[in-house]
Amino acid sequence: MTVSAELRTLSDEHAAHTYHPLPVVIATAEGVWVHDADGRRFLDMLSAYSAVNFGHRNPRLVARAKEQLDRVTLVSRAFDHDQFGPFAAELTALCRKDMMLPMNSGAEGVETAIKTARKWGYEVKGVPAGQANVIVFAGNFHGRTTTIISFSDDPEAHEHYGPYTPGFRTVPYGDIDALRAAVDGSTVAVLIEPIQGEAGVNVPPPGFLRAVRELCTEANVLMIDDEIQAGLGRAGTTFAADHEGVVPDVYILGKALGGGIMPVSAVVADQDVLGVFKPGQHGSTFGGNPLACAIGREVVTILKEGTYQKNSAELGAYMHERLAGFPGVSYVSGRGLWAGLHLDRKARPVSERLMELGVLAKETHETTIRLAPPLSITREELDWALERVERALAEH
Template identity: 60%
Template sequence: MTTTAPDPTAPDPTAPDPTAPAPTAPAPAARRSSGALIEAENACLAHNYHPLPVVVAHAEGAWVRDVEGRRYLDMLAGYSALNFGHRHPALIEAARSQLDHVTLTSRAFHNDRLAGFAEGLAQLTGLDMTLPMNTGAEAVESAVKIARKWAYEVKGVAEDRATVIVASGNFHGRTTTIVSFSDDPTARTGFGPFTPGFRTVPYDDLAALEAAVDETTAAVLLEPIQGEAGVRIPSDGYLAGVRELASRRGILFIADEIQSGLGRTGATLAVEHEGVRPDLLLLGKALGGGIVPVSAVVGRRDVMGVLRPGEHGSTFGGNPLAAAVGTAVVDLLNTGEFQQRARELGSVLTERLSQLVGRGVLAFRARGLWAGVDVDPAIGTGREISERLLAEGILVKDTHGSTIRLAPPLTLTREELESALDSLQKVLYRL
């Protein structure tokens, strides 16, 4: 077969026409205003949140900036998911470095980051084994499954009879099983039928807890400090009493530290304030450094050991990217710097809030850099106070009624904290 060489003088049909006008680059899309973006969200997103009217476009440390360039001091920190501030350099570097290697393998295979994360988290918490998951609600669901399995295989509870005791005012998430033992009508109404197997007792009431335990009881599941209830702190000795009761009655103590853990209260864990160790510990939020969702159940070997291959899992749980970021979080906490900052700045927070009691504030509860502030309802609702603070460049969020929650990044300075509290004082006095 004979081929003809191309004529080098012939025009290249794929070359651009030199006589054609140069193409015009598309004009960059105009950045939409906050109002336009909020309107677009309302049109295309499910209305399961009622955000404050601010559209964040950039964040660094304790500060965020909206699409118009206005700056705000973040005193909520993603409900404690941002304990180390926005875009902490060590956490960003851990994520960026891992992105160059591998981000997901699933648990069908091993990965080179998971063992270090699991070991580090167990050592940090003083427990034995780690079950990595993604969200806080997944950690709670996982713990309920482990407790039930333990009750059947170790304690000898009759099949499908295991019960878990929970506390009134709890917030552990919003899955169907979890809202089954919530007493918040907003979380429950319209979502039944509910999962059985839970008993609710008053929070901070050891006698009621003792009376609720019987031969079917697998565990007691508690928040050492109830965050969504307004940073509700139990009486001194309550957690130690729960630990003693659980050990004596042969049930598990499950501590949900998804909000209270990882430095927020001035200790690595809130249970450390009473020197107790749960059988199962639930972590999330700050464990992902505000970069990726990471949660975990950390617990005793003999309890965690009831799980066998195929009985529980998660495609993304323990993925290399999450493990890399989680390991960096553990490294930050191992220095003790953030726990100390929470203690020191927490003293400033408590002192300043004390000065506002009777001057717009009815009461407050604080531990470390975490406070629930009950504003006089005659002044306004928590939502109204939050909106007025937004106008002052301070981001907070209400919980219920006239209560607002303060949970700033543990990286903020004393000057920034004082400035936020000055703004709160100004709003209250003005009202």
């Protein structure tokens, strides 16, 4: 039995089966490449669902983390620390906002945004107590907490977890007329993914995000933009909503904000929104910790330089053009170095064959494969991966 096989056995026997991973056990990683426990090399075309946008063990981020590890890692928000204020200032400037609330996971960020919207609705907009509603979209994926899965229409995420949290209305993604019809005087927010990742890297119709922005402004409703997976360079711009020149009322950030090193998330908005919170009303022991803030500061610095966004936009256009001509591909969706490869067949065998050929990618919703390499990938490395994608599709 190989080392990888032994390790997989331990996982199968002692870890809850909440995932259906490919049969590979990663032991080391650098840049776009990973090695398994038996020394086999693979090109990572998933990037931990965009958490590793800047490459595995990015030298700048690792150096910043090591430096902070030698100083202080956690004090809780009971005390301030020397990384918190600068991180808050730098992140809010990147988002063109003036206030942030740090958390850890993306789901915590979504929960925080929902709490923010409801509190804002009651205290600022004047919605009657207990009547606030948030509008979401079909095909959404915002996390796996009890509240979040209450408005999921994915049976695997939703079923058998009731009773469910009320206060949400679902409309078709991309349908502005349905959204307009759903908004009423008790609506406090529209929660949207600018590109739906889990649903298959779905991009909304042109102009839809602008129309959502305009409707939210007219109706005095918060536009909450979940950029956890779509943002921070993945779609070829700093934020995916930038493609339509849209600035939401609230950003939810996560995944790549921690540089693939730490779970780091944040809700970013202006003071008239996040200012509804007072001491003791929300928080997190680990949210905004010194190590997270130090890494987050370097992530913001990297994003301000624009190199990764540019690479994603340029190589993403090339990748999409090539993928569209591959055998068995019904259509390709996505933006930048992020593609949903929608097949005319089951996707799992293709993912497994790709693994055998040295490329790691993952299927979603039976017939779609998501491709999302680290944004540090070169043209040569991308060609290497795409040649194997084409071969796997031709064989299956």
